[in-house]
Amino acid sequence: MQKEQILQVLDWLEAYGPEEGEQLSPKAFGLWLQRQTGEGANSSPESNIDGLISMHLGFMANYAAFYGRRVFKGSELYSFTDWAFLATLSQAGAMTKSALIQANILEKSTGTEVIKRLHRQQFIREEPNPEDRRARLVLLSEKGRAVLQEANERVFPLGKIITGTLSEKEKQSLLRILQKLHAFHAPLFKAKDDEKFWELFRQNLP
Known part of the structure; x- marks a missing residue:
């Protein structure tokens, strides 16, 4: 039996759960x-x-x-999400809080807590938004940039582990598929349109 087939069987066994009282x-x-x-x-x-x-x-x-x-155990960062927020700011520059949260596909309440935590740790700082006096922009602090650089040394090898034994061709194919799914889901997530979601849900009922 090929290694891939064995791994598939193990995945099925992990997903399988007998009904209560049922013997495996x-x-x-x-x-x-x-x-x-x-x-x-x-x-x-x-x-x-x-x-x-x-x-x-x-x-x-x-x-x-x-x-x-x-x-991230022993790191100054709390989670992979913290790293993703800092990495987003590093690439995009100053952003509104809502744009930062949206970019990382989080609900507003969860994303706000991440921003508060990063601010307490002085990894990010705020400045006035020249386009909206009522809003603030968030951006990386020097401390945050240093922490991000150290964290990158942990994250990049992690990416290699997550992609496992995929060949470069398989990685490119998987990336294209995931980007296509992201393009479909991102507008739905951004709009927070429950009516549209339930419309799609009803369309796909058996």
């Missing part, structure tokens, strides 16, 4: 697997592959968070 058995697992892969009598292959893609994207987010906690 090859037969029960086989029936569950048929449903997941669209091979059951009442299965829809199209809907199952969408579900499996969503599940594995969730797995990848969990793996990244798992590794990130270890990479």
Whole structure:
């Protein structure tokens, strides 16, 4: 059996959970697997592959968070999200708080807490917004820039771990797919349009 096939089976085993009171058995697992892969009598292959893609994207987010906690242990940064905020400011320069939060795909309340934490640590500073006197811009402080540079030495090897055994060609292909998904989801997230979301949801009901 190929290594990739073994890893796939391990992924399925990790995702499988017996019903309460049900004993783990090859037969029960086989029936569950048929449903997941669209091979059951009442299965829809199209809907199952969408579900499996969503599940594995969730797995990848969990793996990244798992590794990130270890990479930043002992660091001045709290999490991978803190690094992402600083990296965004490093690339984009001064931004409004809302734009910074949007750029990192976070809810406003969660993103505001990240900004407050980075400000307390003096990794970012604020300045007046020349286009809006009521608003403030946030930007990297010198301390934040130094912390970011140190953190980059941890993050870049982490990226190599997360992409695993993918070849360069596979990485390019995966990046194009993820960018396409991002282009689809970003406007929905930015608009915070619940009506549009539920309209899409109803369109995709079986």
